Amino acid sequence: MPREVAFHGVLMPGLVPVLIISLVLMVLIDMVAGRLGLYRHVWHPSLFRFALFVCLFGAAGLLLLR
Amino acid sequence: MSAVPSPEASTPMAPRWPWLAGFLSGEARAWLFVAKSLLAMYITGWLAMWLQLEQPSTAMITVVVVMHPQSGMVLAKSFYRAIGTVTGSLFGLALISVFPQQRELFLLCLSLWVALCSGGATFYRNFMSYGFVLAGYTAAIVTLPAISNPLNAFDSAVMRVSEVLLGIVVSGVVSDLVLPARLRGVLRQSARAQFGQFIDFVRGSTGGSIPRERMEQAHLAFVRSAVQLEDLRSSVIFEDPEAHARSSRMRLLNQRYMAASTSFQSLHHLINRLQRRGAHDVADALVALYRPIGDALAVEPAQQHEPVWLTERLRDCARAMPAHVLSLRDGFTEPAAQLEFDTGAALLQRFADELGDFTATEAALRKPQIRGSVERVHFRRGHDYTGAAVAVLRTFLTMVTLSAFWVASAWPFGASAMLLATIFAGLLAASPNPVGAVMNTLYGYAAGMTMAGVSVFVLMPGSEGFVMLIMATLPFLLLGPYLSTCDTLPGVGAAYTLGFLYILALKNPMVYDPEHFFNDAIAQLAGVALSALAFVFLPRVTGSRWHRERQLRRLREQVTLVARAPLEGLAWRFESVSRDLLQQVVAHTRSDSDEARELLAWSLAVQESGRAVLELRRDLAAGDLSAQGRGHVDAALQSVARLYQMPAAEAWRRADREVLAAIGVVAATPRVRQHLHALRSALHDPDSPLAAYLPSPLTEPADAA
Numbered sequence: 129m130p131r132e133v134a135f136h137g138v139l140m141p142g143l144v145p146v147l148i149i150s151l152v153l154m155v156l157i158d159m160v161a162g163r164l165g166l167y168r169h170v171w172h173p174s175l176f177r178f179a180l181f182v183c184l185f186g187a188a189g190l191l192l193l194r
Numbered sequence: 195m196s197a198v199p200s201p202e203a204s205t206p207m208a209p210r211w212p213w214l215a216g217f218l219s220g221e222a223r224a225w226l227f228v229a230k231s232l233l234a235m236y237i238t239g240w241l242a243m244w245l246q247l248e249q250p251s252t253a254m255i256t257v258v259v260v261m262h263p264q265s266g267m268v269l270a271k272s273f274y275r276a277i278g279t280v281t282g283s284l285f286g287l288a289l290i291s292v293f294p295q296q297r298e299l300f301l302l303c304l305s306l307w308v309a310l311c312s313g314g315a316t317f318y319r320n321f322m323s324y325g326f327v328l329a330g331y332t333a334a335i336v337t338l339p340a341i342s343n344p345l346n347a348f349d350s351a352v353m354r355v356s357e358v359l360l361g362i363v364v365s366g367v368v369s370d371l372v373l374p375a376r377l378r379g380v381l382r383q384s385a386r387a388q389f390g391q392f393i394d395f396v397r398g399s400t401g402g403s404i405p406r407e408r409m410e411q412a413h414l415a416f417v418r419s420a421v422q423l424e425d426l427r428s429s430v431i432f433e434d435p436e437a438h439a440r441s442s443r444m445r446l447l448n449q450r451y452m453a454a455s456t457s458f459q460s461l462h463h464l465i466n467r468l469q470r471r472g473a474h475d476v477a478d479a480l481v482a483l484y485r486p487i488g489d490a491l492a493v494e495p496a497q498q499h500e501p502v503w504l505t506e507r508l509r510d511c512a513r514a515m516p517a518h519v520l521s522l523r524d525g526f527t528e529p530a531a532q533l534e535f536d537t538g539a540a541l542l543q544r545f546a547d548e549l550g551d552f553t554a555t556e557a558a559l560r561k562p563q564i565r566g567s568v569e570r571v572h573f574r575r576g577h578d579y580t581g582a583a584v585a586v587l588r589t590f591l592t593m594v595t596l597s598a599f600w601v602a603s604a605w606p607f608g609a610s611a612m613l614l615a616t617i618f619a620g621l622l623a624a625s626p627n628p629v630g631a632v633m634n635t636l637y638g639y640a641a642g643m644t645m646a647g648v649s650v651f652v653l654m655p656g657s658e659g660f661v662m663l664i665m666a667t668l669p670f671l672l673l674g675p676y677l678s679t680c681d682t683l684p685g686v687g688a689a690y691t692l693g694f695l696y697i698l699a700l701k702n703p704m705v706y707d708p709e710h711f712f713n714d715a716i717a718q719l720a721g722v723a724l725s726a727l728a729f730v731f732l733p734r735v736t737g738s739r740w741h742r743e744r745q746l747r748r749l750r751e752q753v754t755l756v757a758r759a760p761l762e763g764l765a766w767r768f769e770s771v772s773r774d775l776l777q778q779v780v781a782h783t784r785s786d787s788d789e790a791r792e793l794l795a796w797s798l799a800v801q802e803s804g805r806a807v808l809e810l811r812r813d814l815a816a817g818d819l820s821a822q823g824r825g826h827v828d829a830a831l832q833s834v835a836r837l838y839q840m841p842a843a844e845a846w847r848r849a850d851r852e853v854l855a856a857i858g859v860v861a862a863t864p865r866v867r868q869h870l871h872a873l874r875s876a877l878h879d880p881d882s883p884l885a886a887y888l889p890s891p892l893t894e895p896a897d898a899a
Contacts (some may be wrong), residue, residue: 162439165562174265174370177435 256361266377266433274325282332294344305593313586327620400488501557576775588732607717614721632726638686642693757835806873
């Protein structure tokens with residue numbers, strides 16, 4: 129994947145689409161976990177979600193910049 | 195600085211001085227908020243400098259604006275702020291690329307945009323309104339500094355958006371991760387309180403007769419809790435994925451609650467009317483029919499508010515009702531009394547079913563897992579277009595006056611003044627007393643600027659590095675968030691912090707320019723003062739007598755709407771808009787005034803008649819009426835719609851005549867006949883405000899059968 133993407137002539141970091149994809153993924157995970165009540169088994173749900181998002185985005189970003 | 199008082203200090207004293215414990219826990223909450231705000235502010239400032247953003251102060255200001263003790267509020271506000279910022283900067287860019295060299299046209303269009311956005315903001319009472327204000331003033335923030343050099347506008351926009359988004363992300367993360375105060379608990383508590391209150395009220399009123407005043411107070415309490423729950427729900431869904439997954443069910447619960455409370459009120463009005471007219475046998479039969487519902491709700495105190503239990507018992511009760519109705523109906527031989535009884539029995543059956551639906555939804559919500567999907571319903575708000583138009587006009591005039599002054603005087607700091615006037619004219623338009631709020635803001639702003647002067651010219655020049663920066667600003671910054679937790683000084687704290695950060699204009703490396711400082715300070719204060727002037731000249735209409743009368747008329751017209759609007763989703767729309775309108779107006783009336791009483795009386799009449807009209811519309815749509823019957827029922831509905839649109843004795847007589855004629859025609863379909871009778875009975879209610887239009891002496895509903 130390119131390090132920079134052109135969007136209508138504006139150069140953006142390649143991480144922006146990755147960020148958007150991870151955000152969408154996070155929303156999907158939240159929807160499923162929220163319906164099933166999975167976050168009740170976690171001590172600090174928002175910390176867990178934040179960490180999960182960092183993992184998602186970090187992993188995808190590292191894959192991109194490899 | 196300790197965010198939480200040490201346990202040694204508070205525990206041993208608590209039993210001896212309870213006020214001290216209360217005071218300390220309040221202080222602990224306040225200082226926790228101060229600590230979180232400052233933490234978020236400094237992290238944002240540091241990151242902004244590290245990322246080499248142009249104005250770290252903008253990012254820090256975002257934190258101030260977004261921070262709130264409850265994390266759901268922060269996230270909701272952040273969400274709308276992000277949308278508003280992106281929209282506003284895109285529009286600002288478009289505007290500057292259309293008029294790069296036409297300052298007058300550019301300022302005119304910008305004023306129009308900001309004005310339209312602040313008008314849109316008046317439509318919402320949650321943070322959506324804040325998003326609108328932001329979309330307006332971000333366009334100004336992005337373009338005004340770049341106006342003399344349009345080629346910079348794009349960079350300026352990118353910088354502003356990055357700074358604002360950085361501030362949003364940091365404040366969201368800090369408030370949600372560091373000792374979060376959850377709004378979800380508040381929502382759950384008030385939802386349970388609402389449920390318990392309603393169930394208790396229903397259980398406690400099986401005696402049949404409730405005095406009108408008590409009913410009005412109960413109605414007001416029900417309306418308040420319905421609107422408040424919706425407000426809370428719209429913020430909590432940002433905080434908690436579980437609440438988000440339950441969002442549509444919570445909406446449905448609220449709608450079912452409103453539907454059940456309308457049926458409940460209609461039923462009680464009917465029984466009250468029967469008792470008043472001396473038809474005690476019918477009233478007693480209905481009370482006897484009603485008692486099983488009360489019995490179904492009367493379980494052991496431990497399970498009194500357990501929806502699963504209640505649902506089962508209510509369903510059994512609703513199933514047993516038709517047989518009970520048949521046995522009681524045998525006691526009436528007169529057709530008129532039979533019709534009265536049938537109308538009441540149908541209402542009771544509806545109420546039992548709706549109450550069962552309500553408790554079933556509550557039971558599903560309390561389960562740890564959510565299965566399947568439910569009908570999507572919305573809580574509609576009653577929009578006030580005239581109020582919005584006044585807001586548009588006010589902001590537009592403020593902006594145009596300021597731009598004209600700026601262009602004519604070539605004031606170098608005109609952009610600052612304009613920006614501040616825009617921000618506060620938009621942000622404070624929704625407050626109950628805007629002039630007072632602007633004055634509070636002005637004092638806070640001036641105090642913040644003075645402190646910033648001390649900090650920037652006395653403490654900061656000798657300091658070096660980020661730690662020293664914190665030391666030089668922290669003592670002053672502490673004050674702002676702390677003041678904003680004091681309810682006695684609304685707006686002062688936020689204004690103090692804003693003024694402090696705005697004029698401090700942190701940069702890396704820092705620029706010290708006393709001349710710029712004082713010029714900018716004067717311009718900004720002038721901007722804030724000018725927004726006060728705008729509120730003096732064009733006061734807000736919300737809450738004025740004229741506005742209250744208009745809203746009352748709109749409340750009445752809800753019946754007209756129910757009679758004429760397309761049936762799709764009409765039930766939800768009617769129940770929520772009529773309550774939202776009542777809540778809007780009641781907020782501006784004294785609770786014991788004649789006006790408040792009149793309003794409540796109208797609201798009850800609108801709920802009752804509107805619901806009867808709605809049931810008739812459904813009957814018409816079901817299509818089991820003859821063509822002649824349809825024509826008559828439709829004519830009756832139209833005449834009732836006209837009566838509520840323009841209450842008058844003539845309209846009342848006409849509506850009564852038409853409804854009576856329709857009752858005569860539809861004898862073959864008992865369902866429609868009962869609904870028509872319920873409507874007619876509501877028209878004849880001596881307690882309702884329609885009684886003023888009744889021909890005197892009071893005529894009893896004639897024998898219709």
